[in-house]
Amino acid sequence: MLNLLTDFIAAIVFVVSYFFFFDQNIYWAAILFLFVLAVQFMILNWIFRVKISNLMWIAFVLGMTTALIAFALQFPDAIKWRPTAILWTISSVCLLGLGLGRFNVFKWIAGEWMEIVEFMWKAMCVVIAIGYLFAGTVNLVVAYAFSEQVWVLFVAFAWLLSGLIVNGVVRIVIPLMREKIEREAFEFLDEQPSTD
Numbered sequence: 001m002l003n004l005l006t007d008f009i010a011a012i013v014f015v016v017s018y019f020f021f022f023d024q025n026i027y028w029a030a031i032l033f034l035f036v037l038a039v040q041f042m043i044l045n046w047i048f049r050v051k052i053s054n055l056m057w058i059a060f061v062l063g064m065t066t067a068l069i070a071f072a073l074q075f076p077d078a079i080k081w082r083p084t085a086i087l088w089t090i091s092s093v094c095l096l097g098l099g100l101g102r103f104n105v106f107k108w109i110a111g112e113w114m115e116i117v118e119f120m121w122k123a124m125c126v127v128i129a130i131g132y133l134f135a136g137t138v139n140l141v142v143a144y145a146f147s148e149q150v151w152v153l154f155v156a157f158a159w160l161l162s163g164l165i166v167n168g169v170v171r172i173v174i175p176l177m178r179e180k181i182e183r184e185a186f187e188f189l190d191e192q193p194s195t196d
Contacts (some may be wrong), residue, residue: 006044006056010036015156019149026148030067030079038064053110059086080143080151083158094129098122104154123177130173131166138165 013036037060062085070078094113095191096102138161142154154161174181 006037006040007059009040010034011156012159015152018152024149025081026076026152027067027071029152030070030082034060034063034067052067055090058089062086062089076148077143080139080148082138083155084136087132087139087162091129091132091136096124096133098129120181123174123181125168126177127166127173131162131169134169135162135165 014029014033017032018024018026022028022032028092041052041056041060045052063082066078066082066085070076088132135158139154143151146154
């Protein structure tokens with residue numbers, strides 16, 4: 001939830017600065033976006049003593065990388081790839097963890113962002129991998145099918161769209177995996193020590 005809030009605040013700053021302060025200069029709006037994220041990280045960590053999650057660090061580092069590429073090469077499309085790069089990286093890590101059978105990979109990326117029991121991690125990996133892969137693709141479709149101004153407005157509400165996409169994937173994947181989830185849940189409960 002914290003990740004969504006920090007991204008949303010920075011996205012609003014990005015949109016407002018793009019349209020009202022920087023005369024639709026995507027480079028300066030992107031720099032301000034990253035600056036606002038960095039300030040939020042410092043406030044959360046130093047003042048509120050909140051640990052910055054691995055997911056938030058991934059988003060920040062990939063954002064910084066795309067902004068540097070955009071500035072160095074004068075290639076504004078690199079900024080448009082930021083959301084897709086983040087979503088596809090998380091999707092890839094989830095698929096890699098699932099393929100290797102490594103629950104700790106998912107725990108590392110999700111951190112305290114999501115508290116789940118072990119028998120649900122496979123379903124969550126599938127949901128996040130598919131949902132984020134699709135959401136990253138939607139970002140590229142909007143970035144290349146519409147004007148830069150439309151894409152900038154889209155970015156402000158992309159967090160909501162990503163949530164809706166993942167929710168839709170949950171409604172498809174979980175019923176398909178229900179039997180396996182229920183079987184593993186019963187095995188998980190059977191393994192728990194008795195409280196009698």
